[in-house]
Amino acid sequence: MYEKDILGLSRHIGDKHHRAYIGPPDEYDLVSAMSFNLLTASGLRQHHRLLDIGCGSLRLGRLLIPYLNAENYIGLEPNEWLVQDGLRYELGDSLVALRKPLFLFDTGLDDLESGVRFDYAIAQSIFSHTAPDLLERWISDVSHRLLDTGVLFATVIEGASPCGGSGWVYPECVEYPLAVVEELAQRYGLSFKTLDWFHPRQTWCAFYKPSYNVGLLDGGAPSWNRFGRLREESAG
Template sequence: MTQNYRAFVGPENKYDVMSAIQFIRLFQIGLRGDSTLLEIGAGSLRAARLFIPYLKENHYFGLEPERWLVEDGLSKELGKDIFTIKKPHFVYNREFNFSGLSLPSQGVDYCLAQSIFSHTSVQQFQMALSKVTEVLAPKGVFIATYVRGEKDYGGDQWVYPGCVTFRAETVERMAEKSGLIVREMEWLHPNDQTWVLFAKDPAKLNAIAVSDTVLLDEYVNTITELRRRIARVKSFLPIKVLLWMRNKFGS
């Protein structure tokens, strides 16, 4: 039986939401068209179908063990011309081995692992963090999700499609062991996973708002300030006269 490339990576009815949410989060933490992005477990390009057209050519790098998923994603979501136009790079392995990707020598700006650590053993999680540390730029950010729980998954195998849990302390300890700092984000996730950011430079994480509420507060403050300024302008006599004339005689 041929497998469904969309259903393989999660609930099919959330495929679109899971694409968008990853793009939104990356954009929110600073990814722009000229950033470089390394995606671990790119799957059927659920997120990459937005990232690859958005980024400059040679700026997207993906690792995925299941080659057929990437090939289906390319032919059914993006079209093969994307290879010529945007030149995305892929490697296929389970060892977080990025050596075949010709990553930028200064390191990648962003790394993404969405719903990967929800299936790994602790050893695989640790290995991924260490490998990312080797290729992340000094000011780079690694954004990932995992299922936070009371217990650490104790097995040594990848679990799929089921999920495994890790304690927040375990994630912190693993990050520290790899020379990274970690910050848990207060962002909702469509499948109740926890968003975390890893970085080498604490200042980089401090500059990112931990919750959407902070961001919303900023928008509300900006709008309030703009309304105040508009009200001030409208209170000037010449403006008042102009507004009165526009009301009376039309524009």
């Protein structure tokens, strides 16, 4: 399809290219590293099970799938072609056969076995395209799927007033006051904290269950050094 232009650097956002369709092609690697490093600094280990909401062309999945133990990565994405191109151009058949990721080509978790629970979930640039009905649905669905030690990391675009309408809004973006998002989190039994973690356009937030080790967030500024120190303390 575009073997001579795999990186898509000459493409525009939204073009039918697995990297360009989901955002600026020249930031594909940046967003991968940003998200992966946040997860690992906040406690993600290879034995954890993770839900990647809106996994797209595996911008993050290409790092998580090799890192996690077999069958521990679950990606949700309604656009199957994005996942298939991501598998073809970013991962390859051998790694997929080894790690056995699960993909749901849907907009929700209804087809996932009822007993499946997650240690971690991530929704990078998903809530920036969800109207209020979908935002509440996602927070509700994830809250019921997270273990009591679990956490969801998601990005939002801060705004003075919440958007209107319903459903999925793309490629346009939507804004929310952080107080509105926090109220939804609390409604479904999740604590909420904004994070001092770089994002080129949005704000990272943590939605966590009562037994998540909130010390890893270090008051909203997680770091690899903090994670390492806490691990040493717990081992000692």
